Amino acid sequence: MKANRQAAVVGVGSTSYVKRGQSSPATTQELGAKAILAALDDAGLAVDDLDGFVYFATGLDTGWFAEALGVPTIRFSASAGTGGNASASSVALAATVVEAGVAEVVVSVMATQQLPARRFGSAFAYRPPTPEGDFENLFGLLAPGHAFALIAQRYMHEFGITREHLYQVVRTHRDYGLTRPKSLFDSSITHEEYFSARMIADPLCLYDFTLESDGAVAVITTTADRAKDLPNPPVYVLGSATAGDGRWGRGINWLGMDDDLFTTAGARLSANELYAKSGLSPSDINVALLYDHFSPAVLLQLEDYGFCGRGEAGDFVADGNTTIEGRLPVNTHGGHLGEAYVVGMTHVAEGIEQIRGTAINQVSGAEVALVTGGPSILPVGAILFGSSAP
Amino acid sequence: MSENGRDAVYAPVMPALGIERSPHSEPFWEAARQRRLMVPRCVHCGAYSLPPKGFCPSCRRQDQRFVELSGRATLYTYTVVRHAVTPALAERVPYVLAIVKLSDAGDLKMLSNIVDCELKDIRMDQQLQVVFQDQADGVTVPRFRPVL
Numbered sequence: 001m002k003a004n005r006q007a008a009v010v011g012v013g014s015t016s017y018v019k020r021g022q023s024s025p026a027t028t029q030e031l032g033a034k035a036i037l038a039a040l041d042d043a044g045l046a047v048d049d050l051d052g053f054v055y056f057a058t059g060l061d062t063g064w065f066a067e068a069l070g071v072p073t074i075r076f077s078a079s080a081g082t083g084g085n086a087s088a089s090s091v092a093l094a095a096t097v098v099e100a101g102v103a104e105v106v107v108s109v110m111a112t113q114q115l116p117a118r119r120f121g122s123a124f125a126y127r128p129p130t131p132e133g134d135f136e137n138l139f140g141l142l143a144p145g146h147a148f149a150l151i152a153q154r155y156m157h158e159f160g161i162t163r164e165h166l167y168q169v170v171r172t173h174r175d176y177g178l179t180r181p182k183s184l185f186d187s188s189i190t191h192e193e194y195f196s197a198r199m200i201a202d203p204l205c206l207y208d209f210t211l212e213s214d215g216a217v218a219v220i221t222t223t224a225d226r227a228k229d230l231p232n233p234p235v236y237v238l239g240s241a242t243a244g245d246g247r248w249g250r251g252i253n254w255l256g257m258d259d260d261l262f263t264t265a266g267a268r269l270s271a272n273e274l275y276a277k278s279g280l281s282p283s284d285i286n287v288a289l290l291y292d293h294f295s296p297a298v299l300l301q302l303e304d305y306g307f308c309g310r311g312e313a314g315d316f317v318a319d320g321n322t323t324i325e326g327r328l329p330v331n332t333h334g335g336h337l338g339e340a341y342v343v344g345m346t347h348v349a350e351g352i353e354q355i356r357g358t359a360i361n362q363v364s365g366a367e368v369a370l371v372t373g374g375p376s377i378l379p380v381g382a383i384l385f386g387s388s389a390p
Numbered sequence: 391m392s393e394n395g396r397d398a399v400y401a402p403v404m405p406a407l408g409i410e411r412s413p414h415s416e417p418f419w420e421a422a423r424q425r426r427l428m429v430p431r432c433v434h435c436g437a438y439s440l441p442p443k444g445f446c447p448s449c450r451r452q453d454q455r456f457v458e459l460s461g462r463a464t465l466y467t468y469t470v471v472r473h474a475v476t477p478a479l480a481e482r483v484p485y486v487l488a489i490v491k492l493s494d495a496g497d498l499k500m501l502s503n504i505v506d507c508e509l510k511d512i513r514m515d516q517q518l519q520v521v522f523q524d525q526a527d528g529v530t531v532p533r534f535r536p537v538l
Contacts, residue, residue, distance in 0.1 A: 257499075
């Protein structure tokens, strides 16, 4: 096969998003298949063209997709990771596979269903005991939100960040969600609503947590040559990282990170890799889609990716920099806090739409978009999309 | 409401979770049973580490020895968990999940709970002392209370 081809992202598709559990009796695979068909249709391609699959979570099965959709030839199948940290990486891997000549039309797909027994918010509580896990579970570290509450408390203490700042993050997301037909919210959020919400794990209240929803999103990557004959303007991968500082370790699963890392998103090294490999810098980025499972994660990533200094992210958001008129619009699709939760894949979709120029909350003249994977464990994934080939 | 008053904090109890003992973690739990706080320390470079994994992350060797600590610590960060993630915890919230720094182990971080106090007594960076609490399943859990 011919290697060193240029890849391009050419298709995006999704299911509708519904509150957790409401997609039943459809299966997770079925949601994934619907998103794959929608993405192929958007790309102007057919199932017969599809020859590669990339996932970033367990539970999706290439064999099932091949049987159900009648995919004639599979040339590549792999998972880029095991969770939201690798959402952006799933497209980066697809591009790598295409550019290496291993496969030609690769889908990156995420489907999620939070049925009562598989609710992510209590995920840690149902893990079987392990010698390391005993040092977490036994003390009641039972959910990702608990870990982020611990990180946020220290971050806020050290840098003078307050719940007012977190409210500004949440409100910005909810405002973006207002124009999104698929958003699970139909209103923004007032100061009073936020401050009267029940606390889940101090300093985080209900609205600092992601929505819990069911849905699927798929993205199609192929060669730039082939993209010339397809309907959408091609979106290029300008750089990617699936990286991390080793001292982050299991991140939110152990929380033993050194002090200088503890009050971060664990993404600094990934950011450095991304900028070094792409030759771009934070000031080149027109829109950022930052994984927002918890509101403080947005602040921590603004700092890690170099959009503001340490401890400055609260004011950066409060000053309006992340709104559509601001210096760096962030999560213009509403994100997990204001639209729906598909484990980071709505962020990937929005990054692509922003570069195409077709986003609902379009950033005027957007040429470079950053999409990040979820701050959680190693590795930390991120990708830069652009309108011009690198 | 708790046995200690309205704003007192509970110790979370994870029924039926049990402990998955390994040769590396067993000395920690056995020490706790004897009401001693012991953590692994590398015999070569002196680095402390938790949870016990059998390797020294500083010099990569496997010779670690458990050393006894005074149980003094400071509060690095905490969260008041108010929402019961599992039904078993419904009667055990609020509980305080904390990361403490063990004072005589080079400020090694350890996940634990703050107990034996009211919520209003909890302050960032405050001094703590280990306490040992016995669970019904025979496991003794090291937790911390503020030194007021």
